[in-house]
Amino acid sequence: MIVIDNVHKAFGPKQVLRGVSMLIPEGETTVIIGRSGTGKSVLLKLIVGLLEPDEGTITIDGRRVDLMSESERYQMRRRFGYVFQGAALFDSMTVADNLVLGLYEHGERNTEVLREEVVRNLVNVGLLPDPRTVSASVFNQAYEILANKKPAELSGGMRKRVGVARALVGSPEYIFYDEPTTGLDPITSEQIDDLVAALTHKLDVTSVVITHDIFSVYKVAHTVIMLDEGLIRFRGTPLELRSSHDPVVHEFLERYAHSHAEVP
Ligand SMILES: Nc1ncnc2c1ncn2[C@@H]1O[C@H](COP(=O)(O)OP(=O)(O)OP(=O)(O)O)[C@@H](O)[C@H]1O
């Protein structure tokens, strides 16, 4: 379990997080919502260790991150998969190379191992069929076509899936998604929501999703956390969110409710 205790973070004079405390239960999907610029991505970067808090602590399975040695932190980061805001794939690299870049940097050179990881995770995100359901030659053909494509040759939804597949490489226990549906049309957004929800169960991982998309909240969240002005404004289930009487919560729901959203 990840425990965030009284975390503060400023950039120069700009105080972004002002004392955030929360815990991320295992095996569930926690969704973080909040207005643009309120510190959601900063919070995610603090959790995964891309940024350091000015004050407060982050504890993972009972171990304080700030007290870990370099090698412990390195090991810990390998337990995290991160789907960056806006996919962030390398345009000059093929799909396969984008996926294995992290493993390669960690010293993995066995081409069979690398290919296995690419195959397994492209199947996991639904970009390739389950190899048990098609003939080997059809599967290999589909693999070769996709693995050798460059990100620019893919649709927005496919790029998101590749970004998710890359985060899954190395079998992380935690997957962090930063705005996985932003910029996608409603149908593709829903497919990505379905994927996020399915992966939490199928791979038995803990997921943390940042989103503006209120439809995603109802689709994937076990717990919703709303950040506002550097503090946690709301924590509860999606149903509790919907019935909240907090005017700030209300305003957010009104503003970000997509017209296509069928709120339960
Ligand atoms: N590395 C950085 N250096 C300086 N300021 C930063 C840095 N990272 C974030 N900020 C500032 O911190 C504030 C919060 O940024 P953050 O990216 O967390 O917002 P967000 O809630 O993710 O917004 P959005 O919904 O638009 O992605 C912003 O004002 C941003 O400019």
Ligand SMILES: [Mg+2]
């Ligand atoms: Mg952000």
